[in-house]
Amino acid sequence: MRLRHKPWANDFITEHSQYAISNPEQYKGRWHEVFGNHNPIHIEVGTGKGQFLAGMSQQHPDINYIGIELFDSIIVAAIQKAVDLQLSNLKLLNVNAKDLTDYFDQNEVQRVYLNFSDPWPKARHTKRRLTYKEFLSLYEKILIKGGEIHFKTDNQGLFEYSLISFSEYGLRLKFICLDLHQSDFEGNIMTEYEEKFSGKGQRIYRVEAKYMNEDR
Ligand SMILES: C[S@@+](CC[C@H](N)C(=O)[O-])C[C@H]1O[C@@H](n2cnc3c(N)ncnc32)[C@H](O)[C@@H]1O
Numbered sequence: 001m002r003l004r005h006k007p008w009a010n011d012f013i014t015e016h017s018q019y020a021i022s023n024p025e026q027y028k029g030r031w032h033e034v035f036g037n038h039n040p041i042h043i044e045v046g047t048g049k050g051q052f053l054a055g056m057s058q059q060h061p062d063i064n065y066i067g068i069e070l071f072d073s074i075i076v077a078a079i080q081k082a083v084d085l086q087l088s089n090l091k092l093l094n095v096n097a098k099d100l101t102d103y104f105d106q107n108e109v110q111r112v113y114l115n116f117s118d119p120w121p122k123a124r125h126t127k128r129r130l131t132y133k134e135f136l137s138l139y140e141k142i143l144i145k146g147g148e149i150h151f152k153t154d155n156q157g158l159f160e161y162s163l164i165s166f167s168e169y170g171l172r173l174k175f176i177c178l179d180l181h182q183s184d185f186e187g188n189i190m191t192e193y194e195e196k197f198s199g200k201g202q203r204i205y206r207v208e209a210k211y212m213n214e215d216r
Pocket residue numbers: 001045046047048049068069070071074095096097098115116117118191192193194
């Protein structure tokens with residue numbers, strides 16, 4: 001994602017507190033109060049400009065969505081979509097995913113989406129990949145038992161790495177798809193990156209990974 005400094009981004013975030021939640025620590029364990037219902041909560045980590053969550057929020061009004069994005073200059077586009085479409089089941093957090101447990105309690109999240117996460121191809125940057133074992137441990141701490149990660153990417157190297165990382169962590173892999181757009185998967189909402197890369201003819205990989213920590 002190309003980063004352009006937007007000096008007005010911080011003010012924009014503050015002005016749209018209905019969608020962009022500042023001080024999200026105060027809602028840890030209480031997100032149902034923010035949404036005003038007890039619907040399941042799905043989060044997208046690295047939400048970018050928000051096209052995926054804007055589409056999902058419209059397609060699934062009974063799910064509450066929260067987008068996590070590191071950069072204020074990027075998340076403003078996601079906030080603008082929520083404002084324009086008046087999406088009451090979408091909130092956005094301008095925070096780093098490494099601090100997820102500061103914002104969410106155990107069992108508070110039903111699903112994690114990772115879409116076109118930065119590949120960090122150099123071996124010395126492995127720990128930054130959002131499918132690295134330390135991130136898988138963070139997701140496990142906030143997800144319900146048997147919670148799932150739904151992951152898609154155009155990057156074959158990151159996909160292969162992630163399948164191994166999920167598997168070594170003990171997650172069960174479901175619906176591994178090596179060409180999403182040629183598959184019979186229904187209800188796919190394209191992300192900004194997905195549109196860009198599939199438009200160039202690149203295939204899209206997808207997998208669902210389930211934590212095997214349910215009581216037997
Ligand atoms: C390649 S972009 C993909 C954006 C979007 N998901 C899509 O598919 O169009 C990855 C995004 O993840 C964000 N990101 C990367 N690491 C993050 C982290 N630790 N916490 C929050 N956001 C992160 C980046 O800032 C960037 O906007």
